[in-house]
Amino acid sequence: MGIRYLEEERIFKLDTPNTTYLLGVVAKEGFLGHLYYGKKLEDVTGAGYLSRVEEPPFVPEKNDRDRSSFFDAFPFEYSSHGVGDFRESSLKIRTMAGHVASSLVYVSHEIQKGKGKLAGLPATFGNEAEVTTLTVTCTDPSIGVNVELSYSAFEKVDVIARSVRVINASKEPVWLEKVMSLCLDLEGKEYDILTLHGSWARERHEERKPLGHGKYAVSSRRGESSHQEHPFLALLSKNADQTMGEVYGFHFAYSGNFIGQAERDQFGQVRVVMGIHPEDFSWKLEPGESFQAPEVELTYSSLGLGGMTRTLHDLYRRHMIRSPWLHKKRPILINNWEATYFDFTADKILDIAKESAKLGIEMLVLDDGWFGNRFDDNRSLGDWWVNEEKLRGGLGRLVSEINALGMKFGLWFEPEMISPESRLYEEHPDWAIQIPGRRPCRARNQFVLDVGRREVRDYVLEKMFAVLHGANVEYVKWDMNRPLTDLGSAALPADRQGELCHRYVLGMYEMQERLLAEFPNLLLENCSGGGGRFDPGMLYYSPQIWCSDDTDAVERLMIQEGTSLLYPLSCMGAHVSVCPNHTVGRTTPFATRGMVALAGTFGYELDVTKLSDEDKAAVPRQIRAYHAFNDLVREGKYYRIASYLENRDHDCFQVMEDGGKKGLIFFTQVLATPSSRSRRLPLQGLKKGSRYRIFQVNLNKEELLTDTGRVYSGDVLMNAGLTLERPWGDFQGRLLYLEEEK
Numbered sequence: 177m178g179i180r181y182l183e184e185e186r187i188f189k190l191d192t193p194n195t196t197y198l199l200g201v202v203a204k205e206g207f208l209g210h211l212y213y214g215k216k217l218e219d220v221t222g223a224g225y226l227s228r229v230e231e232p233p234f235v236p237e238k239n240d241r242d243r244s245s246f247f248d249a250f251p252f253e254y255s256s257h258g259v260g261d262f263r264e265s266s267l268k269i270r271t272m273a274g275h276v277a278s279s280l281v282y283v284s285h286e287i288q289k290g291k292g293k294l295a296g297l298p299a300t301f302g303n304e305a306e307v308t309t310l311t312v313t314c315t316d317p318s319i320g321v322n323v324e325l326s327y328s329a330f331e332k333v334d335v336i337a338r339s340v341r342v343i344n345a346s347k348e349p350v351w352l353e354k355v356m357s358l359c360l361d362l363e364g365k366e367y368d369i370l371t372l373h374g375s376w377a378r379e380r381h382e383e384r385k386p387l388g389h390g391k392y393a394v395s396s397r398r399g400e401s402s403h404q405e406h407p408f409l410a411l412l413s414k415n416a417d418q419t420m421g422e423v424y425g426f427h428f429a430y431s432g433n434f435i436g437q438a439e440r441d442q443f444g445q446v447r448v449v450m451g452i453h454p455e456d457f458s459w460k461l462e463p464g465e466s467f468q469a470p471e472v473e474l475t476y477s478s479l480g481l482g483g484m485t486r487t488l489h490d491l492y493r494r495h496m497i498r499s500p501w502l503h504k505k506r507p508i509l510i511n512n513w514e515a516t517y518f519d520f521t522a523d524k525i526l527d528i529a530k531e532s533a534k535l536g537i538e539m540l541v542l543d544d545g546w547f548g549n550r551f552d553d554n555r556s557l558g559d560w561w562v563n564e565e566k567l568r569g570g571l572g573r574l575v576s577e578i579n580a581l582g583m584k585f586g587l588w589f590e591p592e593m594i595s596p597e598s599r600l601y602e603e604h605p606d607w608a609i610q611i612p613g614r615r616p617c618r619a620r621n622q623f624v625l626d627v628g629r630r631e632v633r634d635y636v637l638e639k640m641f642a643v644l645h646g647a648n649v650e651y652v653k654w655d656m657n658r659p660l661t662d663l664g665s666a667a668l669p670a671d672r673q674g675e676l677c678h679r680y681v682l683g684m685y686e687m688q689e690r691l692l693a694e695f696p697n698l699l700l701e702n703c704s705g706g707g708g709r710f711d712p713g714m715l716y717y718s719p720q721i722w723c724s725d726d727t728d729a730v731e732r733l734m735i736q737e738g739t740s741l742l743y744p745l746s747c748m749g750a751h752v753s754v755c756p757n758h759t760v761g762r763t764t765p766f767a768t769r770g771m772v773a774l775a776g777t778f779g780y781e782l783d784v785t786k787l788s789d790e791d792k793a794a795v796p797r798q799i800r801a802y803h804a805f806n807d808l809v810r811e812g813k814y815y816r817i818a819s820y821l822e823n824r825d826h827d828c829f830q831v832m833e834d835g836g837k838k839g840l841i842f843f844t845q846v847l848a849t850p851s852s853r854s855r856r857l858p859l860q861g862l863k864k865g866s867r868y869r870i871f872q873v874n875l876n877k878e879e880l881l882t883d884t885g886r887v888y889s890g891d892v893l894m895n896a897g898l899t900l901e902r903p904w905g906d907f908q909g910r911l912l913y914l915e916e917e918k
C-alpha cells in the first residue's frame with residue numbers, strides 16, 4: 177500500500193485498503209492531470225492513457241492554436257485561472273500589476289512516510305506505519321509562485337487527505353484571492369449530490385438531489401462552518417444506498433468560511449472544489465512567505481453511504497481527535513441551562529447537584545450567567561470574573577461543595593465574544609470586529625472579538641486561566657453564539673483587511689491549543705448556538721461538540737442522523753431535557769428522550785429537583801444503560817437501517833462491536849400507525865454464520881435486560897430482517913441488545 181511513483185509513465189499511485197488514486201504528469205509542459213479515483217487497482221501499467229492526451233483536443237504542444245480547447249477539457253489536479261479553463265479555478269493570485277491569471281506545471285515531488293502538521297491548522301495525523309504523504313511541487317513560472325499539493329494516503333482507512341501550500345518565490349508581494357484545498361475532476365457519470373443543511377435548532381439534515389449541469393455549491397460566509405450548510409458534500413451513483421453503490425465523500429477540516437462545489441461541465445465531466453470561501457478572503461504574501469490552506473478529507477466507498485460513514489468515523493477516531501478523553505467514558509453531566517437559564521444562585525446550583533449526585537449523575541456543568549454582570553444576555557461577555565451576587569463565596573467554594581458530593585464540575589465560556597455593555601468594551605472598543613463609521617450589526621446584542629490579534633487572545637486566555645486555576649474545573653463548554661459581520665480589524669492595514677476571517681479562525685484554534693496545553697486533561701466540548709461549528713477541525717481540539725440547542729427527541733433523530741453520517745457517536749453532545757420541549761413544545765416519553773441521548777455523549781439538561789417521581793426513578797436506569805453500553809456506542813461500528821427523514825414514520829440504526837459479536841439496535845416509531853403487522857428491518861454488520869440472541873434493554877424496569885428468547889442467524893437477520901412489533905402511541909423508542917450465541 178502507500179504511495180508509489182511509476183517513473184517511466186510519470187504516474188503517482190496512491191493506495192488505501194480499498195481505493196486507488198492516480199495522478200500523472202502530462203505532456204512536455206508538465207501539466208498535472210487526474211487519472212482515476214475509485215476501487216482499488218493493482219496493475220496500472222499504461223494507465224497514462226486515462227489523461228486522454230492522445231485524443232483531441234490535443235495537448236498544446238501538438239495544437240497550440242487551440243490551447244483553450246485543451247485547458248477547458250483536461251482533468252486537472254489543480255485548476256488554473258484565466259488561461260483557458262472556464263470551469264471553476266482553484267487558485268487566484270493578484271500580482272502587483274493587478275493581473276490574476278495562474279497556471280501550474282510540475283516541478284518535483286517527494287514521498288515520505290508519515291504526515292507533517294499543517295502550521296496553525298487542525299489536520300489528520302498518523303505515524304510512519306499509518307500514513308504516507310506525497311508532496312508535488314508545481315510552479316507558475318510567469319509569476320514566480322510555487323504551489324505544493326499534498327496527498328496523504330492512510331494504511332488502514334480509505335481516506336486521502338489533501339491540502340495545499342502556496343509559496344511566493346517572486347521578488348514582489350502577491351495577494352491570494354482564492355486558494356482551494358481540493359480540486360477533483362471526475363468522469364462524467366450520472367451522480368446525485370448529498371449535502372447537509374439546517375438552521376439553528378435544526379442542524380445537519382440530509383438532502384439528496386440529482387446533480388445537473390452547472391454548479392451546485394454549499395458554503396458559509398458566517399465566519400464559522402455554520403448551522404445552515406455543512407463543509408461536506410458527497411457524490412453518489414444513482415443506485416447508491418446505505419449498503420451498495422459508489423460514494424465520493426468530501427469533508428473540509430476547517431471551522432470558518434468555506435465553499436464546496438460540484439460542477440457538471442459541457443462534456444458531462446464533474447469538477448469538485450472545496451476550500452476557504454474566496455469571498456471575504458484575500459491574503460498578502462510577501463516574497464518568501466507561504467500560505468497554508470486547510471485540509472480536505474477525501475473518501476471513496478463502493479459499499480454505499482454506510483461505507484463512507486464508517487470510514488470517516490474511523491478516520492476521526494484514529495487520526496483527528498487528540499483528546500485523552502477520546503476512548504474514555506465521559507462523565508454523565510447535568511447542565512443547568514434549560515433548568516435555570518440566567519436565574520440561579522449557588523444554592524440553586526447546589527440543590528441540583530445534590531439531587532443529581534443521588535441519582536448517579538457525575539458532573540455539574542454551570543452554563544451561561546456565572547460571570548460579570550450577566551443577569552441576561554445583553555451584557556458582560558468579556559468580563560470573565562465570577563458574579564459574586566449569584567455565586568456567594570465564589571467559584572472555589574461552589575466547586576469544592578460539588579466535589580464533596582463526589583461530582584466533577586464544568587464551566588461555560590464564550591471566549592470569542594464581547595458585549596457592548598461590558599468592562600472589556602469600555603476599555604477596548606477597538607477589539608470588537610467592526611468598520612469605523614458604520615453601525616455594526618448586533619446579534620444577541622453582542623459583538624465578536626478580533627481574536628486574530630495576539631493581544632486580544634492573550635487577554636481572554638489570561639482571564640480564563642485565572643478562573644480555571646482558581647477552582648477545580650474539569651470540563652469547559654466553549655461556546656460561540658453569533659456569526660461575523662462588519663469585517664473590519666483595527667489592527668490590519670487596508671491591503672490585509674481580507675485576511676480577517678481566516679486570521680480569526682487561526683486565532684481561535686491557537687486559543688484552544690493554548691487552553692489544552694495549560695490544562696491537558698480538560699474535557700473540552702465545543703458549541704456554537706448548538707451545532708453551528710460542528711466540523712472536523714473542531715474535533716482536533718474537543719472530542720465532543722454540542723450537537724444542537726434542540727433537545728426534542730424527534731428533531732434530534734434527524735439531527736443525529738445527519739451528524740452521525742460523518743461523525744462518531746462519541747462526538748455528539750446529547751442531553752435529556754424536560755417536556756414540553758423548550759424549543760418545539762413537543763412532549764415525548766422520558767424513555768425515548770433517554771434512548772436518543774444514549775446514542776450520544778449522554779447527560780441531562782433540566783431541573784432535576786422538579787422532575788416527577790416517575791421520571792426521577794427512571795434516571796438511574798438510564799444511567800445504568802449508559803454504563804452498560806457506552807463502550808459499544810463510543811467505539812462501535814455504525815449502521816443506518818431506516819431514516820425518519822426519508823420515510824416520515826420511523827428511525828432505526830445499529831451499533832456493532834468491531835467483529836460483529838454484539839450490538840445495539842435503536843428503533844423509534846415516531847408516529848403511531850394503525851397497522852397491526854410487525855415491521856421487518858434488515859440488520860447489518862452481523863456475522864453471517866453466527867446466531868444472535870435478542871434482548872430488550874429496559875430503560876424503566878428493575879432489570880436492565882429482558883431475554884426475548886429470540887435467537888436467529890446473522891444471515892436471516894441481515895437478509896430477511898428482524899421483525900419488530902409496532903408500539904402503541906407516538907414517539908415510542910425501543911432499544912434492543914443482541915449478542916452472538918457461544
Ligand code: GLA
Nearest residue numbers: 513543544703704705706725
Ligand atoms: C448557546 C448554547 C446553549 C447555551 C446558551 C447560553 O445557545 O448552545 O447550550 O449554552 O448559548 O447562552
